[in-house]
Amino acid sequence: MADVGRCPWHRRDRRRPGLGPCWRGRRRRAAADGHLVEGHRLLWRLSLRLEAGDRPDEDAVAHTRLFDRPAARRHRRRHRGPEHHRERARADRPSGGKGPALHPRPQHGPGRKPDRADHPRRRNAGAGGAARAGRGGLSRVRHQAADRARRHLAPALRLFGRDRGCGYRRRRRAAAGEDPVSRTLFITSSGTEIGKTLVTSALAHQLRGTDTLVLKPVVSGYEPETAAESDPGRILMAQGRPVTEEAIAAIAPWRFKTPVAPDVAARLEGRAVTAADIAGFCQRAGAGRETLIVEGAGGLMAPVAERETFLDVLAITRWPSLLVVGSYLGTLSHTYTAVETLRARGLPIAGIVISESEGGGNIAELTRSIAAFLPELPLCVVPRLAGAEPWGQAPRLTQFLVDKSASGVAPKAPAEI
Numbered sequence: 147m148a149d150v151g152r153c154p155w156h157r158r159d160r161r162r163p164g165l166g167p168c169w170r171g172r173r174r175r176a177a178a179d180g181h182l183v184e185g186h187r188l189l190w191r192l193s194l195r196l197e198a199g200d201r202p203d204e205d206a207v208a209h210t211r212l213f214d215r216p217a218a219r220r221h222r223r224r225h226r227g228p229e230h231h232r233e234r235a236r237a238d239r240p241s242g243g244k245g246p247a248l249h250p251r252p253q254h255g256p257g258r259k260p261d262r263a264d265h266p267r268r269r270n271a272g273a274g275g276a277a278r279a280g281r282g283g284l285s286r287v288r289h290q291a292a293d294r295a296r297r298h299l300a301p302a303l304r305l306f307g308r309d310r311g312c313g314y315r316r317r318r319r320a321a322a323g324e325d326p327v328s329r330t331l332f333i334t335s336s337g338t339e340i341g342k343t344l345v346t347s348a349l350a351h352q353l354r355g356t357d358t359l360v361l362k363p364v365v366s367g368y369e370p371e372t373a374a375e376s377d378p379g380r381i382l383m384a385q386g387r388p389v390t391e392e393a394i395a396a397i398a399p400w401r402f403k404t405p406v407a408p409d410v411a412a413r414l415e416g417r418a419v420t421a422a423d424i425a426g427f428c429q430r431a432g433a434g435r436e437t438l439i440v441e442g443a444g445g446l447m448a449p450v451a452e453r454e455t456f457l458d459v460l461a462i463t464r465w466p467s468l469l470v471v472g473s474y475l476g477t478l479s480h481t482y483t484a485v486e487t488l489r490a491r492g493l494p495i496a497g498i499v500i501s502e503s504e505g506g507g508n509i510a511e512l513t514r515s516i517a518a519f520l521p522e523l524p525l526c527v528v529p530r531l532a533g534a535e536p537w538g539q540a541p542r543l544t545q546f547l548v549d550k551s552a553s554g555v556a557p558k559a560p561a562e563i
């Protein structure tokens with residue numbers, strides 16, 4: 147049985163009786179593989195598959211075993227060994243796919259509801275689509291990834307609704323490219339050494355216990371000996387995770403030794419990275435996660451390749467940016483330039499965080515200026531924090547995360563000063 151449809155945790159016999167919605171209702175029952183079936187209707191669909199001699203996937207075989215003993219025997223025989231194979235397969239093959247159905251199609255009529263699989267809206271959905279137009283079998287034109295994710299989805303969704311459960315189906319759909327990660331935030335800044343990692347670690351810390359992945363795909367100036375002080379090291383510590391080489395490699399695959407622009411650092415090591423590499427890695431790693439947070443390296447337009455910058459990563463992904471800016475003299479121009487740059491590419495901005503620079507600055511005046519110039523953008527201040535774990539003292543930053551189904555831009559939040 148393919149590992150689709152139910153979370154392994156639930157598939158094991160751990161359910162407490164009477165708690166799950168899955169096992170209620172007289173006409174529904176659980177097959178031995180943990181998949182839900184709807185009695186007669188599903189049997190009828192299976193009969194259509196079997197009639198055509200179609201055995202498209204392992205699931206169909208599993209159900210055959212459950213519902214149709216002669217067919218299950220044939221299946222076992224067919225897999226017994228090569229010496230039986232040809233002869234038995236010939237004998238088992240239905241005559242042109244036109245033999246009688248094992249389970250005759252239910253007749254429509256008074257007192258009998260038409261099968262929902264025949265409804266026009268459902269014709270392409272799940273197993274219902276297979277039975278359409280009297281073709282008596284699954285379509286030969288198949289989209290493999292979609293099929294993998296959609297097997298048995300229709301009955302399951304009808305019973306439970308799309309958003310219930312532990313998130314296992316959502317992650318599977320996302321892995322098949324059907325459903326993007328719910329919330330993503332790209333932490334960028336008006337320059338380097340501004341406070342991106344502090345903000346990223348604070349978010350990572352505040353989102354502990356949730357389904358959040360935090361990535362720092364490109365890091366320059368990385369030394370394995372001082373991994374705990376590196377950006378990915380600090381992110382892991384903020385999440386309460388051990389700083390190991392494996393954990394760092396999983397969240398920061400492009401690590402370069404020299405503390406310079408990533409394209410230069412990569413060239414010095416005879417390596418290369420592109421905006422598409424970075425976008426692809428993050429999207430694959432984050433597929434199906436509830437929240438994905440990605441920290442850039444350097445400022446918004448720090449180069450990643452000779453003719454590409456982090457802005458090109460954003461042009462591919464269209465992640466909302468959280469712009470971290472300093473409180474030094476000159477930050478206003480840097481801030482507005484970064485905002486204009488994102489807007490010129492039509493990229494969403496989740497908000498601005500002023501991370502107090504070493505020299506301080508007039509935070510109240512800066513906040514007033516930015517709020518007046520960009521009143522539509524949420525604004526927050528992270529004051530100068532001391533201590534070994536500054537991420538634990540930062541103000542709440544999770545308000546910058548919004549569902550992708552929303553506009554992609556965080557709702558306006560009051561400035562925290």
Ligand SMILES: Nc1ncnc2c1ncn2[C@@H]1O[C@H](COP(=O)(O)OP(=O)(O)OP(=O)(O)O)[C@@H](O)[C@H]1O
Pocket residue numbers: 335337338339340341342343344345377442443444445501502503528529530531532536
């Ligand atoms: N609000 C703050 N309070 C205390 N320290 C801060 C603050 N903002 C930044 N820093 C300090 O400034 C230094 C640079 O910050 P950080 O590493 O977060 O910058 P960055 O933008 O992530 O840089 P990079 O471009 O290298 O990724 C760090 O030592 C950090 O702790």
Ligand SMILES: C[C@H](N)[C@H](N)CCCCCC(=O)O
Pocket residue numbers: 338339365366367404405406407408443444445447448449
């Ligand atoms: C080493 C440093 N802290 C960052 N990791 C990389 C900064 C690159 C800046 C490139 C630039 O904008 O000139």
Ligand SMILES: [Mg+2]
Pocket residue numbers: 342343344377441
């Ligand atoms: Mg950083």
